[in-house]
Structure formats: C-alpha cells, structure tokens
Amino acid sequence: MSDRFLEFTQTAFGKQLSGLLGLPQPPRLRRADGAYAEQPLARRSVLIGTAPHAELAGAMVASLAAAGAELFIAPDHTGIAPLKEAAHGLGVALKGEPSGESFAPEALVFDASGIESAEGLRTLFDFLQPRVARLARNGRVLVLTRPPSSLDDIGQRTAAAALSGFTRSLSKEIGRKGSTVNLVQVRRGGEDNLAGTLRFFLSEHSAFVAGQVLQVGAGEGAPATFGSPLAGKLALVTGAARGIGASIAQTLAREGAQVIGMDRPQEEGALGETMSRIGGRGLALDVSAKDAGERIRSECGPLDVIVHNAGVTRDKMLRNMPPHLWDMVLDINLGSIVRINDKLMQDDGFKPGARVVCISSIGGIAGNPGQTNYGATKAGIIGYVDALAPAFAQRGGAINAVAPGFIETQMTAAMPLMTREVGRRLNSLSQGGLPIDIAEAVTFFSSAHSAGVNGQTLRVCGQSFIGA
Numbered sequence: 251m252s253d254r255f256l257e258f259t260q261t262a263f264g265k266q267l268s269g270l271l272g273l274p275q276p277p278r279l280r281r282a283d284g285a286y287a288e289q290p291l292a293r294r295s296v297l298i299g300t301a302p303h304a305e306l307a308g309a310m311v312a313s314l315a316a317a318g319a320e321l322f323i324a325p326d327h328t329g330i331a332p333l334k335e336a337a338h339g340l341g342v343a344l345k346g347e348p349s350g351e352s353f354a355p356e357a358l359v360f361d362a363s364g365i366e367s368a369e370g371l372r373t374l375f376d377f378l379q380p381r382v383a384r385l386a387r388n389g390r391v392l393v394l395t396r397p398p399s400s401l402d403d404i405g406q407r408t409a410a411a412a413l414s415g416f417t418r419s420l421s422k423e424i425g426r427k428g429s430t431v432n433l434v435q436v437r438r439g440g441e442d443n444l445a446g447t448l449r450f451f452l453s454e455h456s457a458f459v460a461g462q463v464l465q466v467g468a469g470e471g472a473p474a475t476f477g478s479p480l481a482g483k484l485a486l487v488t489g490a491a492r493g494i495g496a497s498i499a500q501t502l503a504r505e506g507a508q509v510i511g512m513d514r515p516q517e518e519g520a521l522g523e524t525m526s527r528i529g530g531r532g533l534a535l536d537v538s539a540k541d542a543g544e545r546i547r548s549e550c551g552p553l554d555v556i557v558h559n560a561g562v563t564r565d566k567m568l569r570n571m572p573p574h575l576w577d578m579v580l581d582i583n584l585g586s587i588v589r590i591n592d593k594l595m596q597d598d599g600f601k602p603g604a605r606v607v608c609i610s611s612i613g614g615i616a617g618n619p620g621q622t623n624y625g626a627t628k629a630g631i632i633g634y635v636d637a638l639a640p641a642f643a644q645r646g647g648a649i650n651a652v653a654p655g656f657i658e659t660q661m662t663a664a665m666p667l668m669t670r671e672v673g674r675r676l677n678s679l680s681q682g683g684l685p686i687d688i689a690e691a692v693t694f695f696s697s698a699h700s701a702g703v704n705g706q707t708l709r710v711c712g713q714s715f716i717g718a
C-alpha cells in the first residue's frame with residue numbers, strides 16, 4: 251500500500267506544513283531500478299580514508315575501483331600513505347578531494363581496522379566529522395574494520411563495540427536524507443570476499459539497510475564477474491504467491507535464476523500468476539506437509555538456492571493462546587524449515603556451494619506482546635542459521651537470515667491506522683520498507699556476492715528504533 255504521508259511531504263506545501271508542525275519528513279529512497287550492473291558504482295564519487303594502522307586499504311581500493319567508483323582522498327588526511335601505496339600497486343588513479351562546499355561525495359568509506367583505543371577512534375572522527383554534512387542525499391557511509399581476533403584482547407573488543415555504537419548513532423543522524431551507515435567486519439583471509447559486500451552496501455540494492463554490522467570471512471566462491479550473479483542457478487522460494495515471497499522470486503529471476511515458487515495448494519491460482527509473470531515454475535505444496543522435503547527433492551532436483559520465506563502470524567497473549575495456534579506457528583515458521591533442510595542435506599538435495607536464506611523478523615529480536623509464538627520462531631531462525639553455518643561452509647555454501655522490519659505488504663496494510671502509522675515511522679528512514687528491499691538482501695545472500703558471509707542475520711528495517 252502506498253505511503254500517502256511520504257507522498258504529501260514531497261510536495262512544497264507538505265514539506266512546509268510538516269516542517270512547521272515538526273512532523274517527520276521521510277526521504278524518497280533511491281532504489282535499484284534493475285539487475286546488478288558489472289560496475290554498480292560507475293562514476294560514483296567515493297571519498298576514502300584509513301586509520302593509521304589500518305590493514306584493509308588494498309582490499310578497499312581494489313574492490314571500489316573494480317566496482318567503477320571514482321576514488322578521492324583528502325589531502326590533509328593522516329591515513330593517506332597506505333591508500334596511495336595500495337592504489338599505486340593496483341594501478342588505480344586517486345583524485346584529490348576538491349576544496350569547497352560544492353563537492354558532495356556519494357559515499358564515505360573509512361578503514362578503521364587497527365583502531366584499538368579510545369584515542370584511536372579520533373581518526374574516524376577527524377575523517378567523517380568535516381565531511382558528513384556534504385554527503386549527497388541517499389549517500390552511504392561504510393566503516394570497515396576487523397572483528398576482535400581474540401576474546402582476551404580488551405582493546406580490540408572495546409574498539410569493535412565502539413565502532414558499532416558509532417555506526418548506529420551516525421545512521422540515525424543522516425537517515426532523514428535517505429543516507430545510511432553500516433559497518434563491515436572483515437576477518438583475516440576475508441579480504442578477497444569484500445568486493446561483493448561493498449557493492450551491496452554502497453549501491454541502491456541496500457536502500458533500506460541502515461545501522462547494521464556484517465562480518466565477511468574467508469571462504470571460496472568470490473565471483474570473477476558480478477553481473478547476472480544467479481545465471482544458471484536453480485532457486486526455490488517458499489510462500490512465493492504474494493507479498494515478500496513474490497518479490498524475492500522476481501528479484502532472483504532478475505539476476506538470472508531459474509525460480510520455482512512454492513505455496514499452499516489453496517494459493518495455486520495466485521502462485522501460477524506470479525510465476526508466469528517471471529517465467530518461473532509453481533509447486534503447490536504446504537511447507538508443513540510431513541513429506542515436503544521429499545517432494546521438493548523429487549520434483550525439483552538438487553537446488554542451488556532455497557529461500558524459506560513462508561511464514562504466518564497467529565497473535566494472542568500467551569495467557570489466551572490455544573495450543574493449536576502455538577503449534578501451527580512453530581511448525582510453519584521454524585519446524586518445517588529444519589525438516590526440509592535436514593531432508594535436502596541427507597538426500598543430496600543441495601548442489602555444492604548451495605545457499606540457504608531464512609526469513610526471520612525484527613519481532614524475533616525485539617519481541618512483541620501477543621507474539622510469543624511468532625517471536626520464538628523468528629528468534630529460533632537466528633540461532634539456527636548460526637548453528638548450521640559450519641555444515642554449509644563445509645559444502646562451500648552458506649546459510650544466512652534476513653530480518654525484515656516494517657514492510658508494506660498485505661499483512662501490514664491490515665493493521666489499524668495508528669499502529670501502522672507508528673510502525674512505519676519508527677526507524678531512521680521514517681518509512682516502511684518495500685518487499686523489494688527484503689528481496690534485494692535475499693538476493694545478496696543467494697549469490698556469490700556474499701562470499702564469506704555465513705551464519706549471520708541481517709536486519710532490513712531502516713534501522714528500526716525497536717529492538718536495536
């Protein structure tokens with residue numbers, strides 16, 4: 251459903267009135283208008299900097315240059331030497347930051363690895379503080395760092411926590427311009443996998459991802475090229491007849507996947523329509539059927555990608571919740587995912603390098619009254635992907651989760667007006683996300699763009715104020 255308030259505040263009168271009344275002025279987000287380009291950052295101005303003992307300058311410069319970015323360095327910046335050295339080695343041209351207020355970079359990327367103290371954080375401040383006001387609308391700030399290398403290293407652990415606090419706070423400051431701040435922790439050996447993650451966070455494919463932390467590790471599979479990342483891949487999406495699932499199916503197909511959409515038998519008509527729009531195939535099958543795994547295996551063959559999107563809510567306060575509603579939600583949202591994956595893992599139902607994406611929810615992170623059943627399943631998914639990550643890594647693949655916040659779907663359109671309005675505005679971008687925002691994150695996890703990312707849950711919630 252359309253966000254009428256957002257549309258109103260885009261008009262001159264609406265802008266003036268909402269300003270006078272101190273109401274939010276949600277920015278119009280710039281979303282990707284098509285498939286991944288080989289160089290999604292072509293001609294984008296990206297200003298880069300590093301902390302004094304930073305280790306990621308080479309990977310950062312190589313990834314950004316390959317994505318087509320125009321790279322700028324600040325002449326007065328203390329971390330300029332490693333950047334020049336990296337650029338020289340790679341044959342990449344760096345431009346000096348133009349002086350004056352008119353230069354509005356589209357992204358600011360800072361390599362904060364090596365910061366291990368409160369004093370060290372000053373370099374991050376020195377780089378961003380004078381520049382953040384000049385960031386273009388719908389701009390991006392990306393901070394890179396290392397995760398702590400040992401649980402005993404107090405300096406590293408303190409700095410890592412400080413950087414995530416910084417990221418979340420700055421993201422709340424600049425969200426009103428449609429801009430986002432995110433933090434990427436690069437494990438040792440994960441440098442070669444940084445390129446795809448940078449493309450996601452710095453492009454319009456991540457328009458509704460704000461204030462998040464993602465880890466990139468070692469692992470095979472970094473792609474040589476980035477266009478059509480799912481060409482030749484077979485992907486199954488559950489709950490694909492409508493809403494977020496239909497958008498996921500469409501976006502995977504956009505990137506070249508052959509898609510099988512699955513939904514309950516009573517949704518066969520809607521499923522057929524959705525699949526014929528995207529050139530996919532329908533499978534009328536309830537995820538909670540005891541033989542769902544066997545049927546997927548026999549009717550689809552080995553999969554490259556499975557997206558466990560089907561989910562239901564049956565809200566009641568625990569004191570009023572009948573056992574059948576508890577059982578139903580637990581089984582559809584969590585039990586069936588575990589059963590289907592188990593079956594596919596046992597019966598060679600996954601191709602080597604297969605990727606699994608599960609849909610969690612902000613409700614599983616923040617908790618909601620009336621959603622003990624739903625919250626348990628969506629939080630269970632977060633633990634499940636974390637626990638299963640090593641098994642998928644062994645097969646050269648990965649399992650991750652996406653946790654949507656407030657997304658404009660039939661489910662949220664059915665909410666009472668005031669609840670819906672509050673739900674929409676309570677995030678850094680002051681608006682609900684669209685199904686495509688979830689689909690973009692799922693597509694990232696479904697493809698080799700997310701090489702080295704495993705066992706993680708990414709919130710796609712515009713940095714919801716609830717459950718931070």
Ligand code: NAD
Pocket residue numbers: 488489490491492493494495512513514517535536537538559560561562582609610611612613653654655656657658659660661662
């Ligand atoms: P939706 O109700 O619009 O669509 C869900 C789809 O799943 C439907 O097509 C439905 O028929 C299908 N489905 C339900 N039970 C099934 C079963 N047993 N077997 C096969 N298919 C089944 O919901 P949505 O808003 O598109 O949500 C999709 C996912 O995103 C769900 O897992 C939901 O929990 C999650 N989510 C949504 C939001 C939001 O704001 N809409 C927020 C957080 C998480």
